[in-house]
Amino acid sequence: GESVGLHLPTLSVQEGDNSIINCAYSNSASDYFIWYKQESGKGPQFIIDIRSNMDKRQGQRVTVLLNKTVKHLSLQIAATQPGDSAVYFCAEKGQGAQKLVFGQGTRLTINP
Amino acid sequence: NAGVTQTPKFQVLKTGQSMTLQCAQDMNHNSMYWYRQDPGMGLRLIYYSASEGTTDKGEVPNGYNVSRLNKREFSLRLESAAPSQTSVYFCASSEDWGGKLFFGSGTQLSVL
Numbered sequence: 001g002e003s004v005g006l007h008l009p010t011l012s013v014q015e016g017d018n019s020i021i022n023c024a025y026s027n028s029a030s031d032y033f034i035w036y037k038q039e040s041g042k043g044p045q046f047i048i049d050i051r052s053n054m055d056k057r058q059g060q061r062v063t064v065l066l067n068k069t070v071k072h073l074s075l076q077i078a079a080t081q082p083g084d085s086a087v088y089f090c091a092e093k094g095q096g097a098q099k100l101v102f103g104q105g106t107r108l109t110i111n112p
Numbered sequence: 113n114a115g116v117t118q119t120p121k122f123q124v125l126k127t128g129q130s131m132t133l134q135c136a137q138d139m140n141h142n143s144m145y146w147y148r149q150d151p152g153m154g155l156r157l158i159y160y161s162a163s164e165g166t167t168d169k170g171e172v173p174n175g176y177n178v179s180r181l182n183k184r185e186f187s188l189r190l191e192s193a194a195p196s197q198t199s200v201y202f203c204a205s206s207e208d209w210g211g212k213l214f215f216g217s218g219t220q221l222s223v224l
Contacts, residue, residue, distance in 0.1 A: 034212060043116075043202050043215030044155070089155070093210055099170065100213065102155040 012109045019077040021106050023090035028071060030092040034100065035064060035075045039086045047075070047088075077108075085110050114138055118203050118216035125193040125223045133188040133219050135203030143206045144186035145170075145213065146178060148199040155202070161186055162209040193223045 013019045025033075031052040036044035050057045050064045050073075057064050063076040073090050087107050091100040116137045125131060137144065146158040157170030161180040175197060177189045186205075190197060200220050204213040 032210075036215075041218075043204075043217045044213075046212055046214065049212060099157055099160070099210065104152065104154045 009104070010107045010109070012111055013080050014111050015080060015082060017080055019075075019080045019084065019108055021075045021077075021088050021090075021108065023073040023075075023103055025071050025073065025090075025092045027092065027094050027101075028068075029094045031095040032093040033064070033066060033073050034091045035062075035073075036089045036091065036102075037084075037086045038089065038105070044089060080108075080110055082110050082112075084108060116203055116205055116214055116216035118201075118219050120219060121217065123219060123221050125190075125221065127194060127223060129193050130189065130191050131193065132190075133201055133203070133221075134185070135187065135216060136185045137203075137205040137214070138184065139205060139207075139214065140183070141205035141207050141214070142183070143209045143211070144180065145204045145206075146176070146186070146188045147202045147204060148172065149202060149218075150199050158188065158201075193221075195223045197221065198223045 034049040035047040037047050038044045048059045048062050048064050050066050055066050061078045065074045087105040089102050089105045091102045093100050119134045142163045145160045147155045149155050156172050158172055158176050159170055159178040161167045164183045167178050167180055179187045200218050202218050203216040206213050
């Protein structure tokens with residue numbers, strides 16, 4: 001069955017450095033991917049999404065890269081700030097599928 | 113706009129008690145969802161409503177019922193609460209089925 005996983009459950013970075021959060025997926029038919037940010041005590045918040053006909057998409061300080069060959073998704077956060085501390089989830093949806101499948105999440109902590 | 117509003121934020125129940133979690137969205141979205149989030153389990157879909165007037169089971173529907181009261185409101189009912197239903201519950205909505213989800217702030221439920 002389809003599944004979404006993360007390479008690392010936790011990630012610590014220095015303030016000001018770039019962060020890279022990785023996600024592997026198993027369904028080669030997935031055609032839509034989303035990254036969510038969840039701060040403590042809050043609901044997941046949409047960050048950025050990408051469709052399978054693209055390999056890169058940029059937002060404000062964030063970039064999502066999609067490598068369909070190895071079924072890998074990454075979220076890059078530039079100049080990481082204390083406010084970026086959160087759990088980050090990737091999610092995928094297979095072509096014709098009816099729901100998003102969420103990964104387990106990566107906790108990003110920022111060191112001053 | 114408030115987005116997705118859930119009530120209550122916290123609830124403690126005794127085993128066997130019933131309660132209803134309320135959710136409303138003001139984005140004129142067609143689809144609404146209920147998820148539960150447990151440590152190490154990620155977000156799991158309980159029920160969804162692809163459009164007003166329809167509801168369907170998700171991954172973990174046992175012990176729950178839902179009502180799509182109108183386009184704005186989607187409630188989740190626990191008829192006889194069990195300790196296994198201790199979790200954080202999130203309501204979400206999307207413009208259309210399978211699209212980008214917007215989440216509420218969650219309800220932390222403890223069943224003793």
